[in-house]
Amino acid sequence: MLAYIVRRLGLMLVTLFGISIVVFFLLRIVPGNIVDILFDAAGFVDPADKANLERELGIDQPLVLQYLHWIGGLLRGDLGYSYVSEKPALEEILPRIPITARLAGLALLFSASIGIPLGVVSAVYQGSRIDYALRVVSLSGLSLPSFWLGLLILMASVALFGSIPIFNPNPSTFGEMFATYCLPALAVAFRSSALTMRITRSSMLEVLRQDYIRTARAKGASEASVNFHHALKNAILPVITVVGIEAAFLIGGLIVTETVFNIPGVARFLVEAIRWRDYPIVQNLVMFIAVVVVVANFVVDMLYAVFDPRIRYSD
Amino acid sequence: MRSGRVLAAAAWCTLAICGGAALADEPKQGGIFRIYHRDSPGSASIHEEATFSTNAPFMAVFNNLVIFKQDVAQNSMDSIVPDLADSWSWSADNKTLTFKLHQGVKWHDGKPFTSADVKCTFDMIMGKSPQKLRKNPRKSWYDQVVDVTTNGDFEASFNLKRPQPSLLALLASGYSPVYPCHVSPGEMRTHPIGTGPFKFVEFKANDSIKLTRNPDYWKKGLPYLDGIEFTIIPNRSTAILAFIAGGFDMTFPYEVTIPLLKDIKTQAPNAVCVVAPTNVSTNIIVNSSNPPFDNPDTRRALALALDRKAFISILFEGQADIGGTMLPAPDGLWAMPKEMLESIPGYGADVEANRAEARKLMEKAGFGPDKHLQLKVSTRNIPIYRDPAVILIDQLKSIYIDGELDVVDTAQWFPKVARKDYALGLNLTGNAVDDPDQSFYENYSCGSERNYTNYCNKDIEKLFDAQSVETNIAKRKKLVWEIDRKLQEDVARPIILHSRAGTCWQPYVKGITIMVNSSYNGYRYEDVWLDK
Numbered sequence: 001m002l003a004y005i006v007r008r009l010g011l012m013l014v015t016l017f018g019i020s021i022v023v024f025f026l027l028r029i030v031p032g033n034i035v036d037i038l039f040d041a042a043g044f045v046d047p048a049d050k051a052n053l054e055r056e057l058g059i060d061q062p063l064v065l066q067y068l069h070w071i072g073g074l075l076r077g078d079l080g081y082s083y084v085s086e087k088p089a090l091e092e093i094l095p096r097i098p099i100t101a102r103l104a105g106l107a108l109l110f111s112a113s114i115g116i117p118l119g120v121v122s123a124v125y126q127g128s129r130i131d132y133a134l135r136v137v138s139l140s141g142l143s144l145p146s147f148w149l150g151l152l153i154l155m156a157s158v159a160l161f162g163s164i165p166i167f168n169p170n171p172s173t174f175g176e177m178f179a180t181y182c183l184p185a186l187a188v189a190f191r192s193s194a195l196t197m198r199i200t201r202s203s204m205l206e207v208l209r210q211d212y213i214r215t216a217r218a219k220g221a222s223e224a225s226v227n228f229h230h231a232l233k234n235a236i237l238p239v240i241t242v243v244g245i246e247a248a249f250l251i252g253g254l255i256v257t258e259t260v261f262n263i264p265g266v267a268r269f270l271v272e273a274i275r276w277r278d279y280p281i282v283q284n285l286v287m288f289i290a291v292v293v294v295v296a297n298f299v300v301d302m303l304y305a306v307f308d309p310r311i312r313y314s315d
Numbered sequence: 316m317r318s319g320r321v322l323a324a325a326a327w328c329t330l331a332i333c334g335g336a337a338l339a340d341e342p343k344q345g346g347i348f349r350i351y352h353r354d355s356p357g358s359a360s361i362h363e364e365a366t367f368s369t370n371a372p373f374m375a376v377f378n379n380l381v382i383f384k385q386d387v388a389q390n391s392m393d394s395i396v397p398d399l400a401d402s403w404s405w406s407a408d409n410k411t412l413t414f415k416l417h418q419g420v421k422w423h424d425g426k427p428f429t430s431a432d433v434k435c436t437f438d439m440i441m442g443k444s445p446q447k448l449r450k451n452p453r454k455s456w457y458d459q460v461v462d463v464t465t466n467g468d469f470e471a472s473f474n475l476k477r478p479q480p481s482l483l484a485l486l487a488s489g490y491s492p493v494y495p496c497h498v499s500p501g502e503m504r505t506h507p508i509g510t511g512p513f514k515f516v517e518f519k520a521n522d523s524i525k526l527t528r529n530p531d532y533w534k535k536g537l538p539y540l541d542g543i544e545f546t547i548i549p550n551r552s553t554a555i556l557a558f559i560a561g562g563f564d565m566t567f568p569y570e571v572t573i574p575l576l577k578d579i580k581t582q583a584p585n586a587v588c589v590v591a592p593t594n595v596s597t598n599i600i601v602n603s604s605n606p607p608f609d610n611p612d613t614r615r616a617l618a619l620a621l622d623r624k625a626f627i628s629i630l631f632e633g634q635a636d637i638g639g640t641m642l643p644a645p646d647g648l649w650a651m652p653k654e655m656l657e658s659i660p661g662y663g664a665d666v667e668a669n670r671a672e673a674r675k676l677m678e679k680a681g682f683g684p685d686k687h688l689q690l691k692v693s694t695r696n697i698p699i700y701r702d703p704a705v706i707l708i709d710q711l712k713s714i715y716i717d718g719e720l721d722v723v724d725t726a727q728w729f730p731k732v733a734r735k736d737y738a739l740g741l742n743l744t745g746n747a748v749d750d751p752d753q754s755f756y757e758n759y760s761c762g763s764e765r766n767y768t769n770y771c772n773k774d775i776e777k778l779f780d781a782q783s784v785e786t787n788i789a790k791r792k793k794l795v796w797e798i799d800r801k802l803q804e805d806v807a808r809p810i811i812l813h814s815r816a817g818t819c820w821q822p823y824v825k826g827i828t829i830m831v832n833s834s835y836n837g838y839r840y841e842d843v844w845l846d847k
Binding site: 031032033036037038039046049052053056082084085086087092151154155157158162163164166259260261262264268269272275277 | 355357358447449450451501504505518519520521522523546547548549550552553554556557559560561562582724725726727729730764
């Protein structure tokens, strides 16, 4: 098991190194840079001013040098300066991480806590009215874009309560906390929980047909014990995979939700930084997201080993 | 006797009502003014930016030498009032403009304001200072200024190459604040220091901008507000919903489209909304260096094909204006008379007759029903650019032109235009000051950095100078009309329309005036108060 963990950690580092190269060079392939945008906003280009600014920002240097400068800084904990705000990139990124982390964590929690039980119920009552109803709900979850759902929530909020959950950095009451984080998280989690539910349902249906389930019932085990102890434990692996992938892709979903609910998190900030070609922000944020994705994958792999002894023993 | 009592009672009631009204109109101190902001400004330095996304939050941090009176909607020479300058005077030859400065003014960091700060600011803009602005979009405004000289700590003079009466209007714009000598341009981008009614607190990119009351403001008793908070909400639907729900006291200025205005009036009927011209024109940039638009006939055909009313009807539900380069009357001060405008090719009411003439010109240039001209219509990938471009393509079909929409990312738009990599482009041009000097020199002068099409007509250039030195307003107007007519006839940059947009605020917000001939100059907020 230890060798497995060490091997996975090694792979993580190689993956992150590869991602750093891809991110850095892909960004430079995209046409235009911060100087073009700044001068476009000002409405003209004075070539001398433009060259000065490119020199000041260091984007006139060879790409390899720029890359080494960035990676060297990253390893020392120096993320550079935002081209737009001229503040340290770390100072810009750090306050936004907890906001997005809370939102993503809540969305994942809602996704799993709603999707898994409903998936089990849908599988256990296969072909019943409740199964059909849940399948319709899950289909709608997969079909509704989260920005549309977010706007609906905002409009309903205005119509019903006469207020709108605009982001509050320091919610003092449960109501404010709920409006600030839970409503946006629910908008994101609706799609994610629908997917989790469908995977749980299909995985459960496969397991429920197995001989050992029949044996458990024959031994007199209760329905709850059969469904949740024997069946769900064996059906959970694909669900863990999906939840892991969802965790990784959540940032994508959050871009829209953070925009609609006007949450100053990492995802919206990343889009703005890309628009401005703010390389230090984009590079470091994408690396941060890459670390999250790689760690999420690592955790999923570890959970595989926890839930499936065959993986442990094969190593 | 009885009637006497009734009269007395009536008089008492009248006094009570009037007195009450007077009290109700008495400005109240306090409160945080909450506005949503449409986007995150590039920086906090007004001198380095060319969008009112920067002026709207940061103009309140500064003072100018002079300013357009903030409670008069139409900016004009008559509405210019003293700000940091107590008074101003022109020399007898109209080549020196001298300002007597207010004494006892302090910067927000406590240092005293003097004439050296005035000199520093304008030397920096003119490129004569060791301190350099990273971007300097309005350097050309001061092309006629030889230098700025000081006489003691409280007098500064602008010495000109030739008379330029409009200099005063340029200095009154929201784009002309005085910066402190002792703060670097870099610091001004991130933490501006001014002498204005509000002090800068923080600017979190993509999040918020906060200003707080300057308790030591040199205009006693002002400002009324404790502070101003801008929440940056790029998503228009969210922002409007938040305003309707009472989350904000005012929308971002000129940011409510005509259809959205209807939503606001339905859902928040008490909101006060004003629709005003933005002094931003939607226009066409034509690459006259290369075929097919190097041929004057093709350019003329293009101008004749436009159905401006259709643009206005589709995009603005009828609430926009047709005009030349200068903002149309009555809000614009320099617009040519209607009959003169309608005599320009393409501006006549009979669109079909115009297009029939355009088709003949196209046929003369070698195109026709069997040989259409294929071209790309380039524009920025932003709805306010893209939507009119689509309508333009549709209208061009009527004169044998098959256009294809070429949407260009903002980062690529100017480099593409600068290298003339386009045939036709759809562009927006904003004018910060409703004055011909600003518009003509900036957009049509030979060699100007913002003259995207490189239009250059030496005869018109002479007329630019003639109107610029003219001190008689009536004579200057006639020259301006003549120039504007020639620019349209030359198809220099065909103007499609001048847009209008809405601004709304809650009924308890007092002291707001929406400027009708510039969207850049009305954000000092020192007279705004909340009747709560």
